[in-house]
Amino acid sequence: MGGKEIDADVAVIGGGIIGLSIAFELSWRGARVRVFDRDEPARAASWAAAGMLAPHTEMIEDASFRALCADSLAMYPEFVSRLFAAGGIDPHLRLDGILSTAFSEIEMEDCAARWETLRRRSVKAQILDRDDVLRLEPSLASTVRGGLLVESEGQIDNRLLGRALLAACAARGVTIHASARDIALECDERRVLGVRSDQGFYPSGSVVNACGAWASQLAGVPIDSVVEVEPVKGQMLALQIPRGLIQRVVWAPGAYLVPRDDGRLLIGATVEDIGFDTRVTARGVQSLLDAALRAAPALRDCALTEMWSGVRPSTPSGLPQIGATSIAGYFVAVGHYRNGILLAPITARRMADAL
Ligand SMILES: Cc1cc2nc3c(=O)[nH]c(=O)nc-3n(C[C@H](O)[C@H](O)[C@H](O)COP(=O)(O)OP(=O)(O)OC[C@H]3O[C@@H](n4cnc5c(N)ncnc54)[C@H](O)[C@@H]3O)c2cc1C
Structure with missing residues (x-):
């Protein structure tokens, strides 16, 4: 042409x-x-x-x-x-809320402060105690102290x-x-x-x-x-989990968990300022798995099915x-x-x- x-x-x-x-x-x-x-x-x-x-x-x-x-x-x-x-x-748009979890007193105070801020902004959110969190997500560690649920948020595949x-x-x-x-x-x-x-x-x-x-x-x-x-690298991985083991997006200290309708649980993500390097590294995978298993030890025996990385475009x-x-x-x-x-x-x- x-x-x-x-x-x-x-x-x-x-x-x-x-x-x-x-x-x-x-x-x-x-x-x-x-x-x-x-x-x-x-x-x-x-x-x-x-x-x-x-x-x-x-x-x-x-x-x-x-x-x-x-x-x-x-x-x-x-x-x-x-x-x-x-x-x-x-x-597969799912707007079933995002749950941030707290495992220490300081993290609980942070959830409470964020809840206050969201309330002032008229965003629908609930501050949750330990029992509330475990009722929503029974597979989380029993050491969880509480959390914050933002109801209108969610995920898309x-x-x-x-x-x-x-x-x-x-x-x-x-x-x-x-x-x-x-x-x-x-x-x-x-x-x-x-x-x-x-x-x-x-x-x-x-x-x-x-x-x-x-x-x-x-x-x-x-x-x-x-x-x-500029590129900002992020590494992620996926486990195959029994249906319903994790039900909605969960933010835990050091990692987030995103359950997909096809039975995968995505675990992410690192934030690395190292150019266009897209290798999946032992340290990246270890940090994500450590954080995910601390939050939900029940994931321990799930099959690790995928690992990948990408670069976020940052200005x-x-x-x-x-x-x-x-x-x-x-x-x-x-x-x-x-x-x-x-x-x-x-x-x-x-x-x-x-x-
Ligand atoms: C690990 C990770 C987790 C993330 N999680 C989330 C999340 O949960 N929620 C969220 O909202 N966002 C998330 N993001 C961010 C989101 O993925 C990006 O902001 C978004 O995908 C950017 O889309 P894009 O189309 O600008 O770039 P890209 O998807 O990178 O697409 C750019 C395209 O441009 C093409 N291209 C590049 N140069 C040229 C050229 N010279 N000529 C022609 N084509 C070219 C490439 O081949 C590519 O297809 C995440 C990112 C990463 C890496």
Whole structure:
């Protein structure tokens, strides 16, 4: 393809949850969209994540960022039902609460302080004593002192969400260029022209950089418009557990536990500032298993079925960048760090509004 005519209204570079959500939203609104990924879409961080939807349990300091996260959580049911209507895949959204647990007096005081803060913010949450916690999660260690349940939060199976987005995008006519090589933004001194790769040149009215932790490396971006994004590694593992052994997302000191409908229990995650190293290490696995078994010794004999890692896209401010740049037609949707799954619906809406 080499013509000068605009071939797509929008080209999205990067086919993670963020790029695919934007592509889906735009196609839903009637735009012609192409997605370019140098690899397999819906892998990378979006596949590696735990899929927790936890704007309140995360205790985000920045008020406007906190509101963005809470608004995105509120959008999730409608977002998922549109995905299902378009592509027929259900990503298993579960809003059955997130339980933070305390095993010492200091951790209990922390839960109480967080509960006070959430109450002031009108977030529905319950402070729980030991018996309450064990009634909700009987497999936790009997040494648990109490906990905090945030009722409106939960999880989505992010790997299924990736598949649901791909199916919905395909059904809405989005063209996906997977495993494309040498992808580069093309622009003149005033505005974006399109996307070039080994598959040819595709003229496009607008281009969105949704390259996750690699966003600052996108070729063809003028130096003063390069976004600052760094990778932050996270390791995770999965156990196969008897159904119902852990029933909802549990935060314990040093690890969180995320039970999936397919019988896996995800245990995550390390936070490591060591670049693009994605090895699973003995120390990473040990720290996660130690914390998980302290909180729930009943997991001891469960089969360890999977170990993996991914890199979260982090900006210097810790906040995502979603919107226009100084180059006309060039947009960014990057830096979602620990909350990219949570923020997918609102990022898609904001980008579609901006475009
Ligand atoms: C261990 C772990 C646990 C997490 N848990 C949660 C959680 O519980 N809840 C939550 O909300 N978030 C969580 N996150 C964060 C979340 O996974 C990320 O914020 C989110 O996936 C970022 O999505 P993305 O689409 O921006 O990036 P990615 O999913 O990394 O996708 C980027 C895509 O861009 C492509 N790409 C890169 N460079 C180029 C290029 N030059 N040209 C073309 N394509 C390119 C890549 O191949 C990739 O497909 C977690 C992350 C990790 C690592």
